[in-house]
Amino acid sequence: MSSAKGTETSGSGDIGRSLELLWGTGPRPSRGPKPALTLERIVSRAVELADAEGLDAVSMRRLSTELGTGTMSLYRYVPGKAELLDLMLDRVQGEAVPEGTDIPGTWRACVEGMARGQLALFRSHPWLLKVNQARTVLGPSAIRSMEVVITPLRTMGLTDPELLSVIIAVTNWVNGHARTEADTVEAVKETGLSDEQFWGAQQPFLERAMLSGEFPQMASLSEDTFSYEFDHFEFGLQRLIDGFAHLVEERGSSDKAGKSANDG
Numbered sequence: 001m002s003s004a005k006g007t008e009t010s011g012s013g014d015i016g017r018s019l020e021l022l023w024g025t026g027p028r029p030s031r032g033p034k035p036a037l038t039l040e041r042i043v044s045r046a047v048e049l050a051d052a053e054g055l056d057a058v059s060m061r062r063l064s065t066e067l068g069t070g071t072m073s074l075y076r077y078v079p080g081k082a083e084l085l086d087l088m089l090d091r092v093q094g095e096a097v098p099e100g101t102d103i104p105g106t107w108r109a110c111v112e113g114m115a116r117g118q119l120a121l122f123r124s125h126p127w128l129l130k131v132n133q134a135r136t137v138l139g140p141s142a143i144r145s146m147e148v149v150i151t152p153l154r155t156m157g158l159t160d161p162e163l164l165s166v167i168i169a170v171t172n173w174v175n176g177h178a179r180t181e182a183d184t185v186e187a188v189k190e191t192g193l194s195d196e197q198f199w200g201a202q203q204p205f206l207e208r209a210m211l212s213g214e215f216p217q218m219a220s221l222s223e224d225t226f227s228y229e230f231d232h233f234e235f236g237l238q239r240l241i242d243g244f245a246h247l248v249e250e251r252g253s254s255d256k257a258g259k260s261a262n263d264g
Contacts, residue, residue, distance in 0.1 A: 008055055009132040010089055013082025021078065022090055022139030037069060039077050043087045055127040086137040094141030096121045108241055110152035115170050115237050122178035129182050156248045166244060173240055177233050
């Protein structure tokens with residue numbers, strides 16, 4: 001299930017078994033009168049472990065130790081780590097749009113809520129960025145999340161493929177921003193240098209370069225250009241939404257023109 005170094009791939013195990021476990025259609029393990037384990041408990045502990053120590057720390061052997069049971073007992077509930085990962089992904093996806101949630105307001109409010117919810121999810125579970133989700137096994141939480149956001153997005157008046165593309169565009173934007181945040185945190189851990197120390201070490205060289213006259217555009221930038229106070233996430237998100245709004249307005253004008261022509 002490992003693809004590149006430090007990454008895992010969703011849907012790399014027994015897809016049929018993952019789907020059975022996600023949707024509760026498969027056979028349940030036989031248990032005694034006092035079951036010490038449940039699938040819910042196993043997945044919850046796996047997520048907690050990944051949150052605390054990273055996805056590499058999650059193994060069937062480590063989980064059995066954490067849960068105080070034998071490794072073979074876990075295999076009665078889930079075939080292996082590949083299928084467990086599918087369950088973990090669906091579990092945390094449910095946090096972005098919990099069951100029973102209704103996203104009110106306009107499509108713009110829906111996009112904003114979706115983006116901020118996804119960013120919060122990556123911040124709470126940074127190991128998600130280590131998972132190749134190009135082919136995710138779809139469970140109840142993933143489908144429920146889509147169901148919730150599709151209703152307000154339909155008011156955009158776009159085709160279904162375009163509607164899906166809106167979701168993909170927002171998700172990719174959030175993913176890129178979250179990845180940059182996570183990479184920055186990881187760089188500090190690996191080098192032992194804070195951002196201030198890292199850029200401070202370069203300052204004398206950069207100042208000489210700016211005074212050389214070779215880089216007039218860079219030298220003309222204001223002092224607050226690289227300020228940490230500027231919210232790049234919100235700026236980019238709003239420009240993305242502005243682009244969608246232009247398309248919605250354009251599509252609406254086209255529909256009105258077509259209706260007027262037909263009426264005429």
